[in-house]
Amino acid sequence: MARQYKVRGSVDSTFTIPVDYRFYNWTAAASLFSDEACTVPATATAGTIIINGKIPGAAEAASFDTSPIDATDKSAFATAGTPLDELVISFSGISGATYAKVVVTGTEG
Numbered sequence: 001m002a003r004q005y006k007v008r009g010s011v012d013s014t015f016t017i018p019v020d021y022r023f024y025n026w027t028a029a030a031s032l033f034s035d036e037a038c039t040v041p042a043t044a045t046a047g048t049i050i051i052n053g054k055i056p057g058a059a060e061a062a063s064f065d066t067s068p069i070d071a072t073d074k075s076a077f078a079t080a081g082t083p084l085d086e087l088v089i090s091f092s093g094i095s096g097a098t099y100a101k102v103v104v105t106g107t108e109g
Contacts, residue, residue, distance in 0.1 A: 001108050005087060008038045008101040011047070011094040015102070017087045021056050023106030026080040028064060028089075032071060032097035044071035047094030049102070053084040061088045068092065 003023060007015045011032070028051040034042040048068035052061035064078035071094050089102050 003106050005104045005106070006101065007089060009099065010036075011091040011098060011100050014088065014090040017089070017104075019053075019084050019087055019104075019106060021083045021085055023108055024081065024083055025107045026053065026064065026084065026104060027077055028067075028069075028079070028087075028102060028104040029077040030069060030071075030100050030102045031074075032094070033099040033101065034097060036099055038099055038101045042097035042099075043074070044094055045096040047071040047096075048092045049094075049100070050088075050090045050092060051078040051080075051102075051104070052088040052090075053080050053082070054086045054088065055082055056085050061086070071097070 054061040067078040
């Protein structure tokens with residue numbers, strides 16, 4: 001069984017998403033855009049996409065493996081292999097794009 005969590009919005013935003021702790025394997029990828037509807041792809045010239053997950057009972061979220069993601073690499077992704085209560089997605093220094101769509105897939109492990 002798998003579940004996808006999707007967010008889209010400004011690269012000036014931080015997204016906090018409650019997730020199902022029963023999922024253990026996580027993969028996160030992002031696409032960048034120049035419009036709010038996320039229909040016009042953009043290529044970042046700098047910046048990072050930070051994917052964190054909060055482990056049940058932990059006081060703070062910890063980074064996914066290979067996070068932050070280099071925003072200039074269109075095929076980059078981050079992974080985690082632990083149950084999570086929530087995802088925290090943020091951006092740093094993004095130039096060349098103003099909006100992003102992030103998809104995080106969790107699978108039972």
